[in-house]
Amino acid sequence: MTEIEELSRGRPVAIVGAGLVGSGWAIVYARAGLRVKMFDRDPEITRKAFALIAGQLARLHAHGLVAEDPAAILARITPAATLADAVEGAFYVQESVLERVDVKRQLMIDLDALAGPDLVVGSSTSGIPGSAFALGLGLSARVLIVHPVNPPYLVPVVELVPSPETVPATVAFADALMRAVGQAVVHVRKEVEGFVxxxxxxxxxxxxxxxxxxxxxxxxxxxxxxxxxxxxxxxxxxxxxxxxxxxxxxxxxxxxxxxxxxxxxxxxxxxxxxxxxxxxxxxxxxxxxxxxxxxxxxxxxxxxxxxxxxxxxxxxxxxx
Amino acid sequence: MTEIEELSRGRPVAIVGAGLVGSGWAIVYARAGLRVKMFDRDPEITRKAFALIAGQLARLHAHGLVAEDPAAILARITPAATLADAVEGAFYVQESVLERVDVKRQLMIDLDALAGPDLVVGSSTSGIPGSAFALGLGLSARVLIVHPVNPPYLVPVVELVPSPETVPATVAFADALMRAVGQAVVHVRKEVEGFVxxxxxxxxxxxxxxxxxxxxxxxxxxxxxxxxxxxxxxxxxxxxxxxxxxxxxxxxxxxxxxxxxxxxxxxxxxxxxxxxxxxxxxxxxxxxxxxxxxxxxxxxxxxxxxxxxxxxxxxxxxxx
Known part of the structure; x- marks a missing residue:
């Protein structure tokens, strides 16, 4: 069993927020062989995301940066009609919604209601610490910041930032997942503004x-x-x-x-x-x-x- | 006539100080087709410089970064027994001596006594402004900072920093020379510590x-x-x-x-x-x-x- 298979056990990644950041993540996960479910409250944004992803995959292939047929990679990414549909069966959620505390807090509350007992949630925020939106929930121990550089399928660095309520196993899981999909992991050990x-x-x-x-x-x-x-x-x-x-x-x-x-x-x-x-x-x-x-x-x-x-x-x- | 020929009119560059910085400069100038005279108060340092330069030229050639026969480039670099010998006939001096104000000041006084009316002097200092060692001499209008990154034959950026006594024609000359030998010129318009x-x-x-x-x-x-x-x-x-x-x-x-x-x-x-x-x-x-x-x-x-x-x-x- 590969590292990816061991972490996912056949389950998909859910990407919530299908803008530029979410689209970039979809490429990273699908390229690594994972199934990806994409959700955005605005279906038009999801539609645009698929066009962007198809174009980028073709160029990555032309540059020799993906060996697999781009159509096969794209086929692993599917749209989800609702948040519940996206999260259903997923082993990991990559939160990529608007950079606003209230929006992220509401999503964490919604995810808390939907999540199974081992779902891990990584937030793509570039500067808001988890303490501002991820505390006091059943899910809180399994939420951390997983901050990419844009676009993550080209620039590998990812910052992992636990909140005070994130448990070490969550950080270890995210570290293993990021390495398995080809990213370079940086551990930010304290919640400082702007991370590293x-x-x-x-x-x-x-x-x-x-x-x-x-x-x-x-x-x-x-x-x-x-x-x-x-x-x-x-x-x-x-x-x-x-x-x-x-x-x-x-x-x-x-x-x-x-x-x-x-x-x-x-x-x-x-x-x-x-x-x-x-x-x-x-x-x-x-x-x-x-x-x-x-x-x-x-x-x-x-x-x-x-x-x-x-x-x-x-x-x-x-x-x- | 090429830009280099127009600037040099067949005269050599003098490099004063044959350490790592001076050796790097020798490669830049010789690679561009200029004759180079190297001087150091310690002949042992000059001897080591020639060995270093020969080795680096061979590797540059192996990497396809110089097309010309390395031996032909090396043959354009000759040692000078005295400062006067180095400066004799030179159109430009690249000062690359110790990073100490007193050492640089004494060299400027010595160069002032030896220099013809159109000799330009560029100092390789990484942080000492010209005001600290190059003012009040006949030569002062033709002295400026020409600060390379190490090694300059690989990393092209060069900072040009005039002192309050440097005339604009000197800056223009150094700008043309640097471009002609393949460097990337940055103009630092005020003497600030550390330059840019x-x-x-x-x-x-x-x-x-x-x-x-x-x-x-x-x-x-x-x-x-x-x-x-x-x-x-x-x-x-x-x-x-x-x-x-x-x-x-x-x-x-x-x-x-x-x-x-x-x-x-x-x-x-x-x-x-x-x-x-x-x-x-x-x-x-x-x-x-x-x-x-x-x-x-x-x-x-x-x-x-x-x-x-x-x-x-x-x-x-x-x-x-």
Whole structure:
């Protein structure tokens, strides 16, 4: 039995809310072999979703990103006439309705009335913590945030955020499901506004906007700085691995060398929090657990190989 | 006559400081067809630089990133025994010495004594503004910051930062030279600490470190959030284009929808500066100049094509 079969035991996923987010999820689940039932209070939105999904599946196939016949994948997705119809027999609900607390709360109440004892509900919200809409119900232990990047069938990262009432088994189940359908799981361990992804985007964007406001650089030049500079490494390494490889002695060395510059930059925008010794030790320890000190050099060679391959691909891409 | 020939008129580039940064620059200039003279006060460093350059050129060739015979490129780079020997006849100096104000100031004084009337000097410093070491000399009008990302022969972005004494003709010359050798130019219009690239990196890193400190996510999960999420789009679009395409009405629409969330995230780290109406208008105007409102939809289709091509390449890369 595959991981997917073990998790689903032949039952479908229900997607509630058939807009852009719900449609993207339908592709992820159906591509992985799962049956998908789609529901939206507005049948016109569901109709549009099927057209969008069919078009995207054809393009994914053309790019070699799905091997299976797109028609076969599409055939696994069916519309549901009512919420009860969608949830009937489902092992998992992907909530993808409007980004409003009252709408999400009402849906949780409705799902609570319909759900069997082992139904798990993942919410696609990009910023509303579960505490705001998922507490105090029989279902609450089995609700968590499962936040995708758009479109999830291309960009794999998914943030999992439990509420204070979510039980660990629910998080473990969602983690296994996401890995089984090919997503990259990030565990957000506390309910912070914006979770991790939007917090990182927020601080970079705010500095970017401030630099424009101060007349330091144009939007295009800032885009170019990221697109032709920072983004290259971040797209296959992330910020910690990037700096870990950018000082002879790894990330702690980097922090000692460049921490003061970053502190001055931060102070000029009035952040607090210096990188103190305890934190440096903590980050260093986490990095060293991923990559031993004696592996740093080999990993830098790996980085350079990736950069070269990436550069070759970008050249090929700009030639066509 | 090519752009390179017009700018150089057959004269070489002098690279002063033959460490990692100087070596990277040597590849950029020699690859573009220019003769390069390398000088370092420590001949052992110059010797090592030649070995590094030879190795890197071979790998660039193997990856199809340089078409010319690596030996022919290498033959255009020659060591110089003294600073005077390096600068003799050069049309441009790429200063790549130690990141210390006193060292850079002394070099500017030495160059001032050696320079002909049209020599331009670009400093590779990643954060020290020209005001700190390049003012009050005959040469000052022809000195500016030309800050690369490491390694510059793979990652194209270069920040140009004039000091208050740099004349516009010097900036125009450096802009033309950088484009001619294949770099992507970013104009930093005011001397701010960290310029643009390191400021953007600094704010993202500081939030990343703070999230680790607060126990919200691990280094690896934060890396994954960027590597498998934010970094994909940033690596070919930059942050402004990304958000411009992420709301139906473009960047101003995005600012109205998500500005409050970002403000709350920012407040939780005590930034100032809300995205006020004037700034929103300014950013919107700059974006609309790059991409008309009626071109947004087509550009989103282009973005999805790039994302698919990128995903296909990443799959190929992780298969090998």
């Amino acid at each position: 992804l939007n917090r990182l985007q927020a601080v970079l964007l705010r500095e970017a906007w401030a630099l424009v406001q101060d007349g330091v650089a144009s939007c295009e030049d800032i885009d170019k700085t990221v697109r032709d500079g920072l983004g290259w490494r971040w797209s296959f390494m992330g910020p910690f691995e990037t700096i870990d490889l950018n000082a002879p002695g790894g990330v702690a060395d980097y922090a000692v060398r460049l921490g003061p510059l970053y502190q001055r930059i931060a102070d000029s925008r009035r952040h607090p929090q210096p990188w103190d010794e305890g934190l440096i030790r903590e980050v260093e320890a986490q990095r060293r657990e991923r990559l031993g000190r004696d592996e740093l050099e080999a990993r830098r060679a790996w980085r350079d190989e990736r950069l070269m391959a990436f550069a070759a691909r970008r050249n090929a891409a700009s030639d066509d | 690239l390191n400021r953007l990196q600094a704010v993202l890193l500081r939030e990343a470190w703070a999230l680790v400190q607060d126990g919200v996510a691990s280094c690896e999960d934060i890396d994954k959030t960027v590597r498998d999420g934010l970094g994909w789009r940033w690596s070919f679009m930059g942050p402004f284009e990304t958000i411009d395409l992420n709301a139906p009405g473009g960047v101003a629409d995005y600012a109205v929808r998500l500005g409050p969330l970002y403000q709350r995230i920012a407040d939780s780290r005590r930034h100032p500066q809300p995205w006020d109406e004037g700034l929103i208008r300014e950013v919107e105007a700059q974006r609309r100049e790059r991409l008309g409102r009626d071109e947004l939809e087509a550009r989103r289709a282009w973005r999805d094509e790039r994302l698919m091509a990128f995903a296909a390449r990443r799959n190929a890369a992780s298969d090998d």
